[in-house]
Amino acid sequence: MEYFTIQEFERSDTAARYCIDNRLPERLRANVAALTDNILDPLRRAWGRPITVTSGYRCAELNRRVGGVATSMHTIGAAADITTGNPTDNRRLYQLAQDLGLPYFELIGKKYDFKWLHISYAPDRARRRPA
Ligand SMILES: [Zn+2]
Helix, strand or coil, X not given: CCCCCHHHHHCCHHHHHCCCCCCCCHXXXXXXXXXXXHHHHHHHHHHCCCCEEEEXXXXXXXXXXXXXXXXXXXXXXXXXXXXCCCHHHHHXXXXXXXXXXXXXXXXXXXXXXXXXXXXXXXXXXXXXXCC
């Protein structure tokens, strides 16, 4: 992990507001590290400017609070919602992730009007088409 920290994955305004303990369990650290090493760090390096994680790990309670699906990859530390700060650059970042051939499982941006990108890593699952 070069450009991102575990703390960024745990931080959540919603968790803070509802006093939810969103600390990443030790057993899920490897998932966050794999997502970062294989996807987020290479993407950040090529992008050359800051990328913010707006939602990383979500414990089950936090995931329910934010209306995430129960099977969300956020709950195992294998997904992150990220932003450059604006939709125009997020659209470029979405394209860059594809151009770099990053081994993501899901890359979702259009669905969110590029307000943020959802990106996940699951090496044992067939990659999905960007959406
Ligand atoms: Zn997401």
